[in-house]
Amino acid sequence: PHEDHAWxxxxxGSMFAPDQHQAGAPTFxxxxxxxxxxxxxxxxxxxxxxxxxxxxRPWVQFEGWVLKEGGLGGxxxxxxxxxxxxxxxxxxxxxxxxxxxxxxxSAAAALSGIGIDQTNVVISVPPQAQARATGLQLGDVVxxxxxxxxxxxxxxxxxxxxxxxxxxxxxLRPKGQVALLGASVQSSGLRKQGGxxxxxxxxxxxxxxxxxxxxxxxxxxxxxxxxSVKEAIAASAMEEIKNAxxxxxxxxxxxxxxxxxxxxxxxxxxxxxxxxxAAGLADVASAVATSxxxxxxxxxx
Numbered sequence: 001p002h003e004d005h006a007w008x009x010x011x012x013g014s015m016f017a018p019d020q021h022q023a024g025a026p027t028f029x030x031x032x033x034x035x036x037x038x039x040x041x042x043x044x045x046x047x048x049x050x051x052x053x054x055x056x057r058p059w060v061q062f063e064g065w066v067l068k069e070g071g072l073g074g075x076x077x078x079x080x081x082x083x084x085x086x087x088x089x090x091x092x093x094x095x096x097x098x099x100x101x102x103x104x105x106s107a108a109a110a111l112s113g114i115g116i117d118q119t120n121v122v123i124s125v126p127p128q129a130q131a132r133a134t135g136l137q138l139g140d141v142v143x144x145x146x147x148x149x150x151x152x153x154x155x156x157x158x159x160x161x162x163x164x165x166x167x168x169x170x171x172l173r174p175k176g177q178v179a180l181l182g183a184s185v186q187s188s189g190l191r192k193q194g195g196x197x198x199x200x201x202x203x204x205x206x207x208x209x210x211x212x213x214x215x216x217x218x219x220x221x222x223x224x225x226x227x228s229v230k231e232a233i234a235a236s237a238m239e240e241i242k243n244a245x246x247x248x249x250x251x252x253x254x255x256x257x258x259x260x261x262x263x264x265x266x267x268x269x270x271x272x273x274x275x276x277x278a279a280g281l282a283d284v285a286s287a288v289a290t291s292x293x294x295x296x297x298x299x300x301x
Contacts, residue, residue, distance in 0.1 A: 035065065035078075038144030038170040039093050041151050042080070051082075052141060052151065052172070055119050059085040062228035066214060080172050083228045086236035087179050088200070088212075091172035093143075096135035100165045107162035110134055111155070116142065120155050136169065144170030178202070178210070181236035185229040187222060188213070196222035200229055 035043060042052050043065050051063040062083040067076045068090065080091040098110050114134065115124030120142040125134075136142075142150060145158045146168050159167070183202030190196055196219045201211040216222040 036093065036144070036170065037147055038149045039065065041149040042143055042172075045151055052143065053082055053084070053119070053121075057084075057119075061231060062225060069213065079175065083225075083232050086181065086232050086239060087177050088229070088232075089177040090175055091141065092175045094171055094173045096169045096171060098134050098167045098169065100167070107159040107164070107167055108156055110167055111136075111159065116155060118154070120150055136171070137173065139174040140169075141172040142169055143172060178212075179236070180229065180233045181240070183229075183233050183236075185226050185233065187226060190219075198222055198226055 045052060046064045051060065053063055054060040060082055064081065066079060066081045068079045068081070070077055078093070080093070082089045082091070100107065100110060111134070113126050114122060114136055117123050122136050122138055122140040122142070125136060125138050142155045144150060145155060146162060146164065147170075148158060150158050178200075180200075180202065183200060185198060185200045188197035188199050196217075197213060197215045199211060199213050201209065203209045214225065216225060
């Protein structure tokens with residue numbers, strides 16, 4: 001599901017600006033000024049090369065605050081975009097207020113039963129925690145407590161120093177994700193109003209297409225987004241090939257177990273595959289499948 005989905009028919013990153021001729025359209029500077037203390041700390045960490053979601057997650061290639069064009073309602077919305085594995089994901093900053101029960105003196109009790117990993121991502125919310133109406137949801141990334149950033153700190157540690165009965169969590173809440181299998185990305189050139197534009201587009205079916213037009217503050221950042229999205233698109237294609245190869249090898253194993261006399265040498269892949277090896281892997285998968293269904297055909301060395 002997508003919150004304010006990109007146009008139908010038809011991001012470690014930067015801020016980007018829409019056409020400034022649009023009434024009320026935020027500029028680069030106003031977009032930055034809209035960041036809260038915790039969100040601004042996230043942006044600074046991202047610019048320094050230590051994104052909030054890339055820590056401990058090697059599949060996260062690029063992340064940062066961007067402005068995203070809304071769907072049917074239009075407008076531009078501040079979102080935290082991430083190139084993660086073979087998809088784009090985006091988050092919205094939200095503030096969640098929680099009142100401690102009467103007589104409860106420990107602010108850390110607000111997290112009782114809620115699972116939060118070492119990077120402050122909510123990984124489990126049991127029913128009893130939901131009943132307490134803490135407000136935290138699965139997948140939330142806690143970036144602040146009572147206006148104080150929790151970057152490079154565990155949220156539990158920050159709560160231990162809180163003396164108020166009222167707690168306000170600042171979180172990045174998941175709002176949508178875009179699978180990049182079969183997608184394309186290209187530079188759309190310099191905007192005369194400022195910034196550099198790129199377009200990411202794809203389809204969910206033969207009749208439903210989507211497209212994101214993004215404008216980065218600098219050309220080098222635009223190039224970084226494009227390179228990262230291209231890697232993710234290649235990774236999504238490789239995943240399908242790896243699945244086909246795995247199925248072919250399983251089929252061969254079944255054939256061998258039923259016909260021991262027709263033992264075949266197993267192909268050996270000496271290095272990990274890259275996007276450039278896609279065609280070769282497809283040939284290997286086809287050859288393995290053929291040898292499995294026709295034992296008289298042996299694989300070449």
